[in-house]
Amino acid sequence: xxxxxxxxxxxxxxxxxxxxxxxxxxGQVVWQVNASKCINSRLGETxxxxxNLCTSSCVVGLSAVRAVNEHSKCGRCNICPAxxxxxxxxxxxxxxxxxxxxxDAITRKPIGKQDPEDPSNxxxxxxxxxxxxxxxxxxxxxxxxxxxxGSITLRVRYDxxxxxxxxxxxxxxxxDALEQIPLPAALEPGLxxxxx
Amino acid sequence: xxxxxxxxxxxxxxxxxQFAQSxxxxxxxxxxxxxxxxxxxxxxYDPSGRLMSKWRTERPALxxxxxxxxxxxxxxxxxxxxxxxAAKTARVWKDxxxxxxxxxxxxxxxxxxxxxxxxxxxxxxxxxxRTVNTIGTDxxxxxxxxxxxxxxxxxxxxxxxxAANPGKHRVERYSxxxxxxxxxxxxxxxxPAGFTGCCNPTSVAIGDxxxxxxxxxxxxKVYGKDGQFGGVIAAECFDPNSKNIPVLAGARGRVYAADPxxxxxxxxxxxxx
Numbered sequence: 465x466x467x468x469x470x471x472x473x474x475x476x477x478x479x480x481x482x483x484x485x486x487x488x489x490x491g492q493v494v495w496q497v498n499a500s501k502c503i504n505s506r507l508g509e510t511x512x513x514x515x516n517l518c519t520s521s522c523v524v525g526l527s528a529v530r531a532v533n534e535h536s537k538c539g540r541c542n543i544c545p546a547x548x549x550x551x552x553x554x555x556x557x558x559x560x561x562x563x564x565x566x567x568d569a570i571t572r573k574p575i576g577k578q579d580p581e582d583p584s585n586x587x588x589x590x591x592x593x594x595x596x597x598x599x600x601x602x603x604x605x606x607x608x609x610x611x612x613x614g615s616i617t618l619r620v621r622y623d624x625x626x627x628x629x630x631x632x633x634x635x636x637x638x639x640d641a642l643e644q645i646p647l648p649a650a651l652e653p654g655l656x657x658x659x660x
Numbered sequence: 661x662x663x664x665x666x667x668x669x670x671x672x673x674x675x676x677x678q679f680a681q682s683x684x685x686x687x688x689x690x691x692x693x694x695x696x697x698x699x700x701x702x703x704x705y706d707p708s709g710r711l712m713s714k715w716r717t718e719r720p721a722l723x724x725x726x727x728x729x730x731x732x733x734x735x736x737x738x739x740x741x742x743x744x745x746a747a748k749t750a751r752v753w754k755d756x757x758x759x760x761x762x763x764x765x766x767x768x769x770x771x772x773x774x775x776x777x778x779x780x781x782x783x784x785x786x787x788x789x790r791t792v793n794t795i796g797t798d799x800x801x802x803x804x805x806x807x808x809x810x811x812x813x814x815x816x817x818x819x820x821x822x823a824a825n826p827g828k829h830r831v832e833r834y835s836x837x838x839x840x841x842x843x844x845x846x847x848x849x850x851x852p853a854g855f856t857g858c859c860n861p862t863s864v865a866i867g868d869x870x871x872x873x874x875x876x877x878x879x880x881k882v883y884g885k886d887g888q889f890g891g892v893i894a895a896e897c898f899d900p901n902s903k904n905i906p907v908l909a910g911a912r913g914r915v916y917a918a919d920p921x922x923x924x925x926x927x928x929x930x931x932x933x
Contacts, residue, residue, distance in 0.1 A: 507901065541805070541827055543857075543858055545857055550857065551849050551850075554847065558847055559847070560849075577800055582800075584828040584829065585799060585800040586800060586801065587801055609903070610876045610901050610902065610903040611875075612858055613807055
């Protein structure tokens with residue numbers, strides 16, 4: 465039942481996104497982040513600090529780029545390095561005492577049968593609130609392999625992007641990770657907005 | 661106790677002693693010859709690291725163990741391939757359901773233990789390859805928490821299984837029947853005795869101590885049989901992107917660790933006091 469509702473919502477969101485694109489792009493190309501080029505998600509990049517140029521360069525308020533967690537790839541870990549600041553002090557329950565996201569945009573909830581006594585004995589779902597997220601990339605950097613599984617990436621949200629001819633982020637990005645892609649490619653399911 | 665790196669074996673390349681794409685498992689036979697599983701091959705090295713022999717496996721090799729009879733067990737996708745001491749195929753145990761992805765193999769009494777990463781569990785098999793019981797699934801999450809996709813365990817002299825449960829940041833001890841006997845380890849970033857990140861340790865081996873490897877950052881550590889932290893044996897020598905570093909305990913405190921990025925085997929010896 466819940467799965468059906470979620471699927472319907474996702475399809476509706478995808479259709480809505482398609483409507484946006486059809487209206488805004490007129491069959492042209494659209495901007496998207498290439499995760500294999502982005503410093504925050506690219507394997508082998510050992511930068512300690514996340515690149516936040518998507519936040520600081522975009523002409524859209526907060527940024528048209530937001531972090532997205534692809535749930536099918538997520539490890540559903542008890543201690544998620546993208547959710548917790550894993551370098552913070554450990555609390556009395558043995559958990560990191562601080563969250564990583566400065567805007568508190570990630571929610572964590574146990575899923576399935578729950579063991580209230582032992583938090584490590586549960587699976588967790590991590591959901592990013594796109595209205596809070598400003599695409600700073602911190603969670604993306606911490607989710608990257610080998611520390612995480614790389615389920616969180618930065619994505620251009622088409623209901624926020626104003627489709628500048630010359631994207632300010634693409635101009636600023638040192639890795640040329642902002643690319644123009646054809647509209648059909650932009651509508652692949654991985655880009656569908658999660659509305660759970 | 662301090663350790664020093666004494667040898668580097670293998671490496672990335674196309675030479676016979678090297679590995680092209682993967683290095684996934686280590687084992688020793690009774691003569692002290694090192695067996696390494698990688699690509700779709702098994703390679704045997706003498707104690708000085710010289711390649712003595714190699715042969716092909718049917719599928720990419722994911723793990724390896726050598727029985728006291730000299731038979732070599734190779735874990736693969738959906739099967740265990742068994743070679744006689746002359747490296748000829750003796751048997752193949754196929755079981756897509758119970759042996760989905762065999763990333764660890766061990767022995768306890770008359771049983772063969774297989775770490776099935778697809779099932780997030782350890783299968784205890786009889787001498788005919790039939791699953792007798794499953795270990796590690798009697799919990800709230802239905803198995804070992806292995807976001808890295810690898811089950812790893814070691815077996816001590818009493819037949820107690822020490823399994824890595826990285827999602828719980830601990831090493832768990834199980835009886836052959838699957839009873840959880842205890843565990844040690846906790847999450848901690850600053851304290852080297854703790855396990856950091858989302859999921860560590862990733863690999864376990866039993867010898868004079870309990871040896872574990874971690875990822876992000878990659879480390880090789882040793883604990884006492886009681887779970888007391890013994891120290892970090894090595895860290896900087898691994899590629900920073902390494903994960904699921906196979907580890908193996910040898911005689912006289914020798915420890916082997918395979919870097920899955922650089923595709924070489926590092927050998928560490930305790931320093932003489």
